[in-house]
Amino acid sequence: MTTFSAAEAPTELRVDSSINGILMINKDRFLLRCFFFLALLATAAASTPLWAQFEEEEEEGAPVQETFEIDEENFDQWIFSNMQNARMARQWLDSMVALKIESMDAICSLTEDQKAKIRLAGKGDIQRFSNHVEEVRKKFLAVRMDQNRINDIWQEIQPLQNELQSGIFGETSLIHKILMRTLNPEQQTRYAESERERRRFYYEAKIGLVVAMLEQGMPLQENQRHQFVTLLTEETEPPLKFGEYDHYVVLVNAARLPEEKLKPIFDHSQWQALQQQLDQAKAMEHHLRENGLIQ
Numbered sequence: 001m002t003t004f005s006a007a008e009a010p011t012e013l014r015v016d017s018s019i020n021g022i023l024m025i026n027k028d029r030f031l032l033r034c035f036f037f038l039a040l041l042a043t044a045a046a047s048t049p050l051w052a053q054f055e056e057e058e059e060e061g062a063p064v065q066e067t068f069e070i071d072e073e074n075f076d077q078w079i080f081s082n083m084q085n086a087r088m089a090r091q092w093l094d095s096m097v098a099l100k101i102e103s104m105d106a107i108c109s110l111t112e113d114q115k116a117k118i119r120l121a122g123k124g125d126i127q128r129f130s131n132h133v134e135e136v137r138k139k140f141l142a143v144r145m146d147q148n149r150i151n152d153i154w155q156e157i158q159p160l161q162n163e164l165q166s167g168i169f170g171e172t173s174l175i176h177k178i179l180m181r182t183l184n185p186e187q188q189t190r191y192a193e194s195e196r197e198r199r200r201f202y203y204e205a206k207i208g209l210v211v212a213m214l215e216q217g218m219p220l221q222e223n224q225r226h227q228f229v230t231l232l233t234e235e236t237e238p239p240l241k242f243g244e245y246d247h248y249v250v251l252v253n254a255a256r257l258p259e260e261k262l263k264p265i266f267d268h269s270q271w272q273a274l275q276q277q278l279d280q281a282k283a284m285e286h287h288l289r290e291n292g293l294i295q
Contacts, residue, residue, distance in 0.1 A: 068147040075140050079133060079160050086133060090126060093168065097122030100169060104179070107194045108187035117182050121174035129168050133160060166243035203238035203250075204229075210250040218266075218273040227265045231257065239293045249293055251281030 076085045083089040101118050104110055110118070136156045143149040169175045183191060211220075211229055220228065236253035239246060254262065255278040263271055288294045 068145060070140075070144040070150065072137075072141065072144070075137055075144075075157070078157050079164065081161075081165075086130065089164070090130065093126045093129070094122075096167075096169065097126070097175070100175065104191070107190050108183060110187075114182045117178050118175060121178040122169065124174045125168050128174075129160075129163065136160060162243055166241060170241055199238045199242075202242060204233055206242075206246045207232045207250055210247050213247070214274065214277060217277075218270045220266075220270070224265055224270075231261060231265070235261070239288075240295070241293060243293070245284070245288060245291070245293055248281055248284045248288060251278060252285050252288060252294060254278060255282050255285075 080086065080089045083092055097119060100122070101110070101115055104118065105115065136153070139156065140153050143153055179191065180188070207229055211225060211232075215225070232250065232254060235257055236250075239249040266274060285294070
């Protein structure tokens with residue numbers, strides 16, 4: 001076999017060799033271009049462009065912005081509790097007016113004219129309360145999607161809760177004012193006596209509940225319980241108006257009792273436990289006085 005150096009190679013061979021080299025180079029470029037072209041086809045065939053996929057992945061990874069919103073039904077539950085809504089609350093208040101007239105009639109023997117005036121006054125109290133509820137409802141609807149302002153409206157919701165729970169026909173009600181105007185002196189005397197008895201009975205029930213609550217931390221013997229309840233009943237006065245703070249009124253009244261009357265009822269450990277409760281209640285005394293519950 002004949003061999004040649006590159007310089008000595010025949011022209012035909014040098015040409016063939018050059019062409020093969022070129023073909024080899026072009027083959028590599030051709031394969032690279034085919035690979036690139038196929039990659040472009042695969043990208044084009046995808047349902048979503050690459051840049052769009054990137055944006056979707058970015059959006060999926062972004063934190064979800066939660067929206068704050070309180071349903072309007074919550075407002076009714078806060079105000080009316082187990083009465084559920086304004087309509088049922090109004091029906092309940094209407095029945096309270098009817099019961100009040102019935103009980104007043106049993107005590108004072110009301111005339112039909114007096115009953116009509118009391119009934120009208122009761123409707124006025126209910127309407128006044130309903131109007132107040134709707135005013136606060138409008139404010140609630142305006143802020144129920146604003147987490148920073150919802151606490152402000154609670155300051156107006158809570159007094160409505162308290163008013164409904166304690167009764168809207170108290171001493172500032174139209175019913176009470178009409179009663180004082182329409183009852184004759186004899187009827188007023190009978191009514192005042194009945195009110196004292198009712199308030200005293202209700203207060204004694206509250207005393208029993210408070211003593212039972214205290215016994216969870218300081219169990220009492222039967223004679224101790226009797227002495228404690230009797231002392232509270234005979235030596236303290238009911239709140240000026242009943243409501244959610246009744247148990248604090250009982251404890252504040254107990255704290256006001258002379259120590260020489262109260263302390264002998266309990267042993268040393270019981271007295272220490274009671275003092276802790278009474279000290280906590282004393283912190284509420286100013287609040288109770290400011291709200292017209294005690295003098």
